[in-house]
Amino acid sequence: MQFEITSDQKLFADTFRSLLEAKCSSDDVRKSWEEGAPIENLWHEISEMGALSIFASEADGGLGLSEVEMALLMEEAGRAALPEPFLEHTVAVSILASILSPSLGNSNSTKKSGDKIIKNQIAELPEIFEKAISEEIILSPTNINSEYVAYGNRADFFLLAHRPDHFHLLEKDAVTLHTQKSIDEPRNPTKVEYDPSKETAVGGDPALAFNRGAVGAAAICLGTAQKLLDTTVEYVKERKQFGTSVGTQQAVKHHLANVAISIEHARPNVYAAAWHLACRDDLNAGEVAGEVDKAVSSAKALASDAANLAAKQALQCHGAIAYTIENDLNFWMKQAWVAANSWGNSAFHLNRISNSL
Amino acid sequence: MNLKFTAEENKFREEVREWLGKNIPAEPLPSLDTAEGFELHREWEKKLFADGWSVPNWPKEFGGRDCSITEWLIFEEEYWASNAPGRVNTNGISLLAPTIFQFGTDEQQQRILPKMASGEEIWAQAWSEPNAGSDLASLSTKAIADGDWFILNGQKTWCSRGAFADWLFCIVRTDPESERHHGLSYLLVPADTEGMERRVFGRLDGRPAFSEIFFTDAKVHKSNLLGEAGQGWAVAMATTSSERGLNLRAPGRFMAAADKLAELEKELSASGQYSKQVANIWAKSRAYRWVCFSAAAKLASGGELGSTASMMKVFWSELDLELCALALEMLGDRAELMEGSPDAYNNSSWLDDYLFALAGPIYAGTNEIQRNIIAERVLGLPRK
Numbered sequence A: 001m002q003f004e005i006t007s008d009q010k011l012f013a014d015t016f017r018s019l020l021e022a023k024c025s026s027d028d029v030r031k032s033w034e035e036g037a038p039i040e041n042l043w044h045e046i047s048e049m050g051a052l053s054i055f056a057s058e059a060d061g062g063l064g065l066s067e068v069e070m071a072l073l074m075e076e077a078g079r080a081a082l083p084e085p086f087l088e089h090t091v092a093v094s095i096l097a098s099i100l101s102p103s104l105g106n107s108n109s110t111k112k113s114g115d116k117i118i119k120n121q122i123a124e125l126p127e128i129f130e131k132a133i134s135e136e137i138i139l140s141p142t143n144i145n146s147e148y149v150a151y152g153n154r155a156d157f158f159l160l161a162h163r164p165d166h167f168h169l170l171e172k173d174a175v176t177l178h179t180q181k182s183i184d185e186p187r188n189p190t191k192v193e194y195d196p197s198k199e200t201a202v203g204g205d206p207a208l209a210f211n212r213g214a215v216g217a218a219a220i221c222l223g224t225a226q227k228l229l230d231t232t233v234e235y236v237k238e239r240k241q242f243g244t245s246v247g248t249q250q251a252v253k254h255h256l257a258n259v260a261i262s263i264e265h266a267r268p269n270v271y272a273a274a275w276h277l278a279c280r281d282d283l284n285a286g287e288v289a290g291e292v293d294k295a296v297s298s299a300k301a302l303a304s305d306a307a308n309l310a311a312k313q314a315l316q317c318h319g320a321i322a323y324t325i326e327n328d329l330n331f332w333m334k335q336a337w338v339a340a341n342s343w344g345n346s347a348f349h350l351n352r353i354s355n356s357l
Numbered sequence B: 001m002n003l004k005f006t007a008e009e010n011k012f013r014e015e016v017r018e019w020l021g022k023n024i025p026a027e028p029l030p031s032l033d034t035a036e037g038f039e040l041h042r043e044w045e046k047k048l049f050a051d052g053w054s055v056p057n058w059p060k061e062f063g064g065r066d067c068s069i070t071e072w073l074i075f076e077e078e079y080w081a082s083n084a085p086g087r088v089n090t091n092g093i094s095l096l097a098p099t100i101f102q103f104g105t106d107e108q109q110q111r112i113l114p115k116m117a118s119g120e121e122i123w124a125q126a127w128s129e130p131n132a133g134s135d136l137a138s139l140s141t142k143a144i145a146d147g148d149w150f151i152l153n154g155q156k157t158w159c160s161r162g163a164f165a166d167w168l169f170c171i172v173r174t175d176p177e178s179e180r181h182h183g184l185s186y187l188l189v190p191a192d193t194e195g196m197e198r199r200v201f202g203r204l205d206g207r208p209a210f211s212e213i214f215f216t217d218a219k220v221h222k223s224n225l226l227g228e229a230g231q232g233w234a235v236a237m238a239t240t241s242s243e244r245g246l247n248l249r250a251p252g253r254f255m256a257a258a259d260k261l262a263e264l265e266k267e268l269s270a271s272g273q274y275s276k277q278v279a280n281i282w283a284k285s286r287a288y289r290w291v292c293f294s295a296a297a298k299l300a301s302g303g304e305l306g307s308t309a310s311m312m313k314v315f316w317s318e319l320d321l322e323l324c325a326l327a328l329e330m331l332g333d334r335a336e337l338m339e340g341s342p343d344a345y346n347n348s349s350w351l352d353d354y355l356f357a358l359a360g361p362i363y364a365g366t367n368e369i370q371r372n373i374i375a376e377r378v379l380g381l382p383r384k
């Protein structure tokens, strides 16, 4: 065993981080929240980097990477408070990728299980997939544990988990949307009303997609939590009360040390869960499903807790200055609460673990 | 010890319940932290006042009904259990009024208290400054005496409901040469004072609930000085004891919330996975109740809460946060939905309550500061 992120993987994540630092600054995030509009050109730049096609095979013009790279990118997305349907689209692409070429789309595995194929139902499937990995359209999946599609207002196509065993694909004109307002404002959770039919069924494995989404959301939690911690550490060094920086107070130090402990113990768990997903077919047969689910659930539970704790202590150690929408920290706190709560919250995932022990 | 309510106390409870049952608005009012909601809540204060319920524990001559602290706690239990509107003048009634009873002149008491009781004048607290939060004694807003007037220069911030309030209660430096706790004074400032400007800004929930206050040669008459000039710190400390103890947060609020949480669990969670947490929160809400009834007995016999109020503040603020966080966990994918979402559960009241609960460990003296006080003044541990 060697538990290490490769230098290629690290480079990929660093490139993405640089892109987001340049194009998705906190000013850009603020503007996007306030204007209710995507950051100009950002989706295009993300696509240029290949990040929309992590799960597409190289033969299909994708990167042929795995859940591990996905997790690394999602961590960066969380750090930047990226106000885009990046996780949703990525999960949707992964579903189509495995429907279209079940043997591809994954660097660590040659064989795939789980993805149910319903042949020739939608002739345009390859074309839709092509457009999805080249930024022409946005896809959004439902998740088997939620009634809402995130960023439903941005999606061109929906992959809807009608029953636990397969998805339906519908264009936005073919469904009715009930958009809600989230505390994480750009998300616009949306309930999708649709008529499933033989013609709309495309197959895929909703349970697998849910696990991918949960690992992606766990990684977003990590990046968000880290950003909250880093920002707060800087702030408490600067902020003076009683003639000294508040960071010299042991109470403050301990709060932030607890956040660090929590993040550091969630992170390897998230990477391990991503690896389990990527290698699910090479793992011992029989035990696979349970082991993968448990790895994913412990990752999401711990990462959610880390994100919630980071948000709580970031606010507490800032004091009132962070309790206003004028402070950028509010974007990360709100993202932390919602990422922690989506794709199954801590309680959901702990329950899933306890049911399988 | 006798924990049975007297016949009189039971009758009082009945009376409160009956009045609330007849008078609570059929539809919940809009948030009191919006312009529209603020005025509707002022109307509600007037209605309470008209029947003697806005300040039941005050003396009759100022609009109260002279009830005991125990009766006031009963009033609060009934009030919160009934889903009545929030109290827009809380900072005046709970924080300033006790200080006016203690330090105010007859003229000030006659002039200020009845209009506070009736909702005609709504009060906001303007103590904090950008550089004086936990370290309030470092505040620098100056009020220099000039004949019958004080001339104010400086800035306050985080003033809750400062956007719409009619009056502010401030702590200012009247001796420009002084430092720290010395040379401070407690001054009441009309919001329409010339030379005073407010900049309203959004809280974490986006509502315009905060205000920054700027004083530029603002003139305030010396009749608005509460207590002696230079004694502001001592006067202010009387207020903080009210702020941390039962005045600001009566147990009824958390008892009602814990009961609602138990209802929510029944409705949403068949598995029983939250039962222990809900029971724990329920037990804590009742523990706080007993703490408050025993504090009431102590106060009634002339005792003081002193630093034990710090323990109460940590307890209720952390209980509130835990309670709201658990409710959101139960709501699952609906937890994030804001007011105005078609599917928001109960018009997103749990999310609103959670956002507000998050501030509990910060305002009224942060919980870190309270724990320092508990360790040093209650336990007698050495100071740093």
Ligand SMILES: Cc1cc2nc3c(=O)[nH]c(=O)nc-3n(C[C@H](O)[C@H](O)[C@H](O)COP(=O)(O)OP(=O)(O)OC[C@H]3O[C@@H](n4cnc5c(N)ncnc54)[C@H](O)[C@@H]3O)c2cc1C
Residues within 6 Å of the ligand: A239, A241, A242, A246, A249, A250, A251, A252, A316, A317, A318, A319, A320, A321, A323, B124, B125, B126, B127, B128, B132, B133, B134, B135, B157, B158, B159, B160, B161, B359, B362, B363, B364, B365, B366, B367, B368, B369, B372
């Ligand atoms: C919702 C809300 C409403 C408010 N309403 C009002 C209002 O109406 N009027 C008003 O005047 N003010 C109001 N405030 C301000 C409030 O009083 C201050 O936020 C509080 O005093 C803390 O000050 P600060 O925010 O500047 O934090 P800081 O004092 O800068 O503290 C930052 C962090 O350092 C910690 N810290 C500081 N000193 C120590 C120490 N010695 N030991 C250990 N830890 C320490 C704090 O606990 C905190 O975690 C409100 C605040 C909030 C959040």
